[in-house]
Amino acid sequence: MVKKFSVFLLIALIYSGILSAQTPPPPTLGTNEHYTNLWSVSYDYQTNGSIRYLVQDPTNQSKWCAILMAQQDSTAAAGVGRYIYFAYSEDNGNTWTADVLSNTAANGFPCLTLSNGIPVISRHQSSAVGCIVSKDLFFGAFGWADVGSIPPITGSAQPIWPHITGTANGNLVNVAAPNVTDAFDGQYTTYNGSSWSNYTLLPNISGPSGNFDAAANSNGRACILGVEYNLSTLAMSLFTSNDNGGTFSGSVIFNNLIIGNDTLYTNLFGYQATYIGDEPHVAMIVYNNTATVFPNTYTTEYIRPSIYHWSASTGLDLIANESNIPNLADTITTVNMNPLTQPTITRTPSGKLMCAYTAFLNGNTQVVLNGDVVNAGEILVSVSNDNGNTWSNPTNITNTPNVEEKHPSFVQVSSTDSLRIYYVRDMYAGAWVNVADWGKAPVYGIFYRGPAPVGIKEDVSIAKTYELFQNYPNPFNPTTTISYFVQKTGLVTLKVYDALGREVETLVNEIQTQGPREITFNGDRLSSGIYYYSITTGDFTDTKKMMLIK
Numbered sequence: 036m037v038k039k040f041s042v043f044l045l046i047a048l049i050y051s052g053i054l055s056a057q058t059p060p061p062p063t064l065g066t067n068e069h070y071t072n073l074w075s076v077s078y079d080y081q082t083n084g085s086i087r088y089l090v091q092d093p094t095n096q097s098k099w100c101a102i103l104m105a106q107q108d109s110t111a112a113a114g115v116g117r118y119i120y121f122a123y124s125e126d127n128g129n130t131w132t133a134d135v136l137s138n139t140a141a142n143g144f145p146c147l148t149l150s151n152g153i154p155v156i157s158r159h160q161s162s163a164v165g166c167i168v169s170k171d172l173f174f175g176a177f178g179w180a181d182v183g184s185i186p187p188i189t190g191s192a193q194p195i196w197p198h199i200t201g202t203a204n205g206n207l208v209n210v211a212a213p214n215v216t217d218a219f220d221g222q223y224t225t226y227n228g229s230s231w232s233n234y235t236l237l238p239n240i241s242g243p244s245g246n247f248d249a250a251a252n253s254n255g256r257a258c259i260l261g262v263e264y265n266l267s268t269l270a271m272s273l274f275t276s277n278d279n280g281g282t283f284s285g286s287v288i289f290n291n292l293i294i295g296n297d298t299l300y301t302n303l304f305g306y307q308a309t310y311i312g313d314e315p316h317v318a319m320i321v322y323n324n325t326a327t328v329f330p331n332t333y334t335t336e337y338i339r340p341s342i343y344h345w346s347a348s349t350g351l352d353l354i355a356n357e358s359n360i361p362n363l364a365d366t367i368t369t370v371n372m373n374p375l376t377q378p379t380i381t382r383t384p385s386g387k388l389m390c391a392y393t394a395f396l397n398g399n400t401q402v403v404l405n406g407d408v409v410n411a412g413e414i415l416v417s418v419s420n421d422n423g424n425t426w427s428n429p430t431n432i433t434n435t436p437n438v439e440e441k442h443p444s445f446v447q448v449s450s451t452d453s454l455r456i457y458y459v460r461d462m463y464a465g466a467w468v469n470v471a472d473w474g475k476a477p478v479y480g481i482f483y484r485g486p487a488p489v490g491i492k493e494d495v496s497i498a499k500t501y502e503l504f505q506n507y508p509n510p511f512n513p514t515t516t517i518s519y520f521v522q523k524t525g526l527v528t529l530k531v532y533d534a535l536g537r538e539v540e541t542l543v544n545e546i547q548t549q550g551p552r553e554i555t556f557n558g559d560r561l562s563s564g565i566y567y568y569s570i571t572t573g574d575f576t577d578t579k580k581m582m583l584i585k
Contacts, residue, residue, distance in 0.1 A: 058074070058107075059074060059076055059477035061479075062460055062462075062477070062479045062481070064481075065433070065434075065435065066485070067432075067454075067483050067484055067485035068481050068482070068483055069124075069128045069129060069130075069131070069481070069482045069483075069484065070131070070479060070480075070481065070482075071101050071103075071122045071124070071131040071133065071457070071479075071480040071481065071482050072122055072131045072132065072133040072480075073101060073102070073103040073105070073120050073121075073122050073131075073133050073479070073480030074103070074105065074107070074477060074478060074479050074480070075103065075104075075105030075106055075107060075477070075478040076106065076107055076108070076109040076475065076476075076477055076478075077106040077108075077109045077111065077113075077467060077475040078104060078105055078106040078113070078117055078467075078468060078478070079459075079461045079463070079466055079467050079468060079475075079476065079478045080370075080371070080466035080467075080468045080469060081103075081104055081144075081441075081442045081459060082144055082196070082244055082442070083242075083243065083244040083246065083303050083304055083371050084244070084246055084247075084248070084303055084304060084305050084306070084377070085248060085305045085306060085307040085318075085377050085378055085379055085444075086146070086377070086379070086442055086444050087146050087147050087148060087198070087307075087379075087444055087446075087447065088101055088102050088103070088145075088146075088147055088442070088444040088457050088480075089101050089147065089444045089445065089446050089455075089456070089457040089482075090147055090148065090149050090154055090446055091446050091449075091450055091455070092152065092174040092175075093149070093152045093450070094152060094174075095174070096127070096450045096451070097124075097125060097126060097127045098123070098124065098125050098174055098175060099123070099124045099127070099128055099455075099482070100121060100122070100123050100124075100147065100154045100174070100175075101121070101122050101124075101131070101147075101444075101457050101480055101482060102119060102120065102121045102122075102136075102145050102147050102156060103119075103120050103122075103459070103478075103480045104117065104118075104119055104120075104142075104143055104144065104145055104158075105117070105118065105119075105120050105478070106118075109475050113467075113468050113471075114141060114143070115141065116138075116141065117141045117142065117143055118135050118136065118137065118138050118141065118142050119135070119136040119137070119142045119143075119145045119156060119158050120133055120134065120135050120136065121133065121134060121136055121154070121156065122134075122480065123174075123175045123177070124482070125175060127484065128455070128482045128484050131482070134177060136156060136158075136169060136179060137169075137179075140160050140161075140164075141160065141161070142158045142159070142160055142167070143158060143159060143160075144158060144159055144195065144196045144197070144244065145157065145158035145197075146158070146197055146198045146199045147199075148199050148200050148201045148207070148447075149201045150170060150201035150205050150206075150207055151201070151205040152174065153170055153171055153172075153173055153174055154170070154171050154174060155168060155169070155170045155171075155182065155199065155201060155207060156168070156169050156170075156179070157197040157198075157199035157207075157209050158197065159193075159195035159196060159197060159211070161195075162191070162192045162193055162195060162213070162214050163191060163192075163193065164193065165185060165187060165193025165194055165195060165211070166185055166193070166194060166195060166197045166209060166211050167181060167185075168181065168182040168183070168185070168197075168199065168207065168209060168226070169181050169182060170182050182207065182226060183226060183229075183230055183231050184231070185209070185224050185231045185234075186224070186231060186232075186233050186234070188213070188222070188233075188234050190213070192213040192214055192215050193213060194211035194212055194213050194222055194234060195211055195212070195213070195214055196211055196212060196214075196243065196244045196246070196247075197209050197210065197211040198210050198211070198247045198248055198249045199249060200249040200250050200251045200257060200280075200447070201251060202251045202255065202257050202279040202280050203251065203252065203253050203254060203255045203256075203279060204228075204255065204279045205228060206225055206226060206227055206228065206279045206280050206281075207225065207226040207280075208223055208224075208225050208249050208251070208257055208259070208276075208280035209223065209224050209225075209226070209231075209249075210222070210223040210237070210247045210249050210259050210261075211223075211247070212241060212242065212243065212246065212247070214243065217265055218241075218265065219241040219242045219243050219246070219264055219265060220236055220237075220241050220265070221236075221237045221240035221241055221242070221246070221247055221259075221261045222234040222235055222236045222237055223235055223237060223249075223259060223280075223283065225279075225280040225281060227281075235283075237259060237261065237272075237274055237283070237285070238272075239261075239263050239270065239272045239285075239287065240259075240260075240261025240262060240263060240264075240272050240274075241261070241262075241263060241264045241265040241266075242261065242262060242264030242265075242303045243264070243303070244303070246261060246262065246264055246303040247259065247260060247261045248260040248261075248306060248307045248308050249308075250307075250308040250309055250310060250315065250447055251279075251280070251310070251447075252310035252312070252313065252448075254312075254313055255277060255278060255279050256275065256276065256277060256310065256313050257275070257276040257279065257280045257283075258273055258274060258275045258276070258308055258310075258315045259273075259274040259283060259285070260272075260273055260274075260306055260307075260308050260315075260317060262301055262302065262303060262306075264303055268290075269291075269300040269301055269302055270287045270289065270290050271287065271288055271289040271290075271301050271306070271317075271319065272285050272286060272287050272288065273285050273286070273288045273308075273315060273317070275315065288317070288345060288347075289301060289319070289345060289351075292321055292343075292351065292536075293536035294339060294569060294576070294578055295569070295571065295576065297323060297338050297339055298323060299321045299322055299323050299338070299339055299341065300321065300322070300323060301319045301320055301321050302320065302322070302373075304320055304371060304372060304373055304376045304377065305319065305320045305373075305376050305377040305378050305392070306318060306319035306320065306378065307319075307378055307379050307380050308380070309380050309381055309382050309388070309447050309448060310382065310447075310448070311346075311382055311386065311388070311422060314346055314347060314348060315346065315347075316344065316345070316346045316380065316382070316388060316422075316423055317344065317345040317346065317380075318342060318343075318344055318354065318378040318379070318380040318390045318392075319342070319343055319345065319378065320340070320341070320342055320373055320375060320376055320378065321339075321340075321341045321342070321343050322337050322338060322339060322340040322341060322373055322374075322375075323337070323338040323339065324336060324337045324338060325337075325338060329366075329368075331368055331407060333368050333369065333370055333407075333409075333465075333470060334366065334367070334368040335366070335367065336365060336366040337365050337366070337367075337373055337374050338365075339356060339357075339576075340356065340357075340363070340365065340373050340374040340375045341353060341354075341355065341356035341375060342354040342355045342356070342375050342378050342390065342392055342417075344380075344388070344390070344419070344423040344426070346422070346423055348422070349422060349423050349424050349582075350534065350565040350580065350582075351565075351580060352419075352423050352424055352425065352426065352580055353426070353578065353579065353580070354378075354390050354392075354417050354419075354426045355375055355390075355392065355394070355415065355417055355426070355429050356375070356577075358502070358503065358575075358576075358577035359428050359429055360375075360394060360396070360415070360429055361500065362396045362397045362398070363375070363394065363395070363396060363397070364395045364396060364397045364399075364410060367395045367410040368400075368407065368408060368409050368410055368465075369395070369409055369410050369412075369464065369465050369466075370465060370466050370469040370470060371466070371469065372393060372395075372412070372441070374394065374395045375392055375393070375394055375395075376392065376393050376412075377392055377393045377441060377442060377443060378390055378391070378392040379391050379392070379443050379444050379445045379456075380445065381445035381446055381447060381448060381449045382447075382448050382449065383449045383451065383452045383487075384449070384450065384451065384452060385452050386422070387418055387419065387420055387452060387487075388418070388419040388422070388423050389416060389417070389418050389419075389445065389449070389454070389487065390416070390417050390418075390419075390426070391414055391415065391416045391417075391432075391443040391445060391456055391458075392414070392415055392443065393412040393413070393414060393415075393440070393441045393442070393443065394412065394413050394414075394415045394429070394431075395410045395411070395412055395413075396413060396431075398436075399411050399412075399413065399436050399437065400437070400464070401437050401438070401439065401463070401464040403463050403464060403465060403472075403473040403474055404463070404472065404473055404474025405472035405473060405474070407465075407472075407473060409463075409464040409465040409473065410464065411435075411436075411437060411438060411439035411464040412439050412440055412441045412464070413431050413433045413434065413435065413440055414431070414432050414433045414440045414441075414443050414456070414458050414483075415429040415430060415431050415432070416429065416430050416432055416454065416456075416487075416488050417429050417430075417488075418487060418488060424509070424580075424582075425505050427488065430488030432454070432456075432483060432485070432488070433458075435460075438460065438461075438462065438464075439460070439461040439462075439463075439464040439465075440458050440459065440460050440461070440481070441458065441459055441461065442458055442459040443456055443457070443458040444456065444457045444458065452487055453484070453485065453486055453487055454483065454484070454485050454486060454487045454488070455482075455483070455484055456482075456483045457480065457481065457482050457483070458480075458481055458483065459478055459479070459480060459481070460478070460479045460481050461476065461478050462476035462477045462478070463475070463476035500520070500522050501519075501520060501521065501522045501572060501573070501575035501577075502519060502520045502577075503517075503519045503568075503570045503577040503578075503579060504517075504518040504519060504520075504579075505579055505581075506518075506556070506568065506579070506581045509581050509582060510581075510582040510583065510584040511558070511581065511582070511583060511584070512558075512583065512584055512585050513557055513558045513559040513561075513583070513585070514555055514556065514557050514558070514559075515555070515556055515558075515581060516553050516554070516555055516556075517529070517542070517553065517554050517555075517556055517568055518551065518552065518553040519551075519552050519553075519570055520550070520551050520552070521547050521548065521549055521550060521551075521552060521572060522549060522573075522575075523549050523573070524546065524547070524548045524549060525546065525547070525572055525573050526544075526545070526546055526547075526572065527543050527544075527545065527546070527547045527552075527570065527571075527572040528541065528543060528544045528570070528571045528572070529541070529542040529543035529544075529554065529568065529569070529570045530542065530568070530569055531556060531566055531567070531568050531569075532566065532567045532568075532569065533561075533564070533566055533567075534564060534565045534566070534567075539561065539566065540556070542554050542556060542568070543570075547572075556568070556581075558583045561583055562583075562585070563583050563584050563585045564582070564583060565580060565581075565582055565583075566580070566581050566582070566583060567579065567580050567581070568581060
């Protein structure tokens, strides 16, 4: 019999201590926010990477399902009494009913998908047991049952930390890795409706806790995404399937990005894929960090933290960095997260791409239990109307100074052009799981339902700070105009690079006064392809992509 949680009256929450083993009061909610009745009183870190914690009933758009990994006994040690909880809404997210998936043994690090329109949860129990996959009887049934048994691999350490996706014919593709240092080898297994295949090793992808992603479309295509963590190359590979996950083949799609003297890499702290037609579209973090040592060992200084979009047809496209988030922090105190991290991506019915991510902004901090000043995340959203070539300015949809939101999750393909997203609100910033002295606090699953952000950039003529604008036209043949705004008099350099990072031409290298500027770039002597133009003036640097088509 299903036991449902009580529905609490919404009251304001002011939290200043460690809760005993009891249900916390509901969170204070902002405009467009709805409480899912998913909560934890201690376990506050869901995964190293990006998550899929939200699905929608494809036959009834008012029905939603969300999940949370949680400990609901604050006296328990990390991992003890850690279970997977789920919640259903039948009124478009206004109210939710929650329950535990199973409490017979500790479970962790789940992923949520659909199989023939029915919610499916994959998670792991332990390294000895590996992954367990459960499916409900129908959307909202509260009648979960295990989906077969995944054949074990050789050895005592089974693949864990799963990511799962349902394919067009109802198959399930589950990708995971064993918890073995220097051997976090990515491998997948496919459920064909009656049984799971043996795990198949995927070359060149590896890593712990969330270091993969899996996605599928309605045409029998599926993909698996990962980076090479074992060898520290951090090269990203994309494996694709044309037979509903029966077989996969892949190649490296990203090694690094060179901007000026900086070499930027992706890492396990976040990337995710969705489809436009039969083409995978990827959102990923790109960054480097300095060797600066701080008194607090959990403080790190980052170099050019960014989120980029990639597809085979567009190449790399900037979504967000300090150029469109002026107050983005580059030095933060937290664990396993970057200043821009955990991107989630979806496609809307009109073909738009939406990307949400956790961002750490200057001044948004919280003093935690041991007195450390820890940075608190916010959820930002960017939108593309042209298949990912260009993106709107980021919009902060949470805007809760001194309170942390993290782990955003879109459905893989949205049924609306409006904004529907799930994220976690943590009343103590950081992660008690990783740093016990930071303290335990309530964690809540929040469903956000509101209009999509517009985020139109200011025209160059009215810009108030340094800004580099998208060239026009783009694509171009053979000339295009590049516009930018200089905030104060100083040396300005504007250079063009090819896709390999080699300098093609210096367009500007002179002292310029404040005001709008534009210059024409002629690519007549160049071959068709993707090029980048980069500006540096004072402390401001920005890079954008353009495409020459002859």
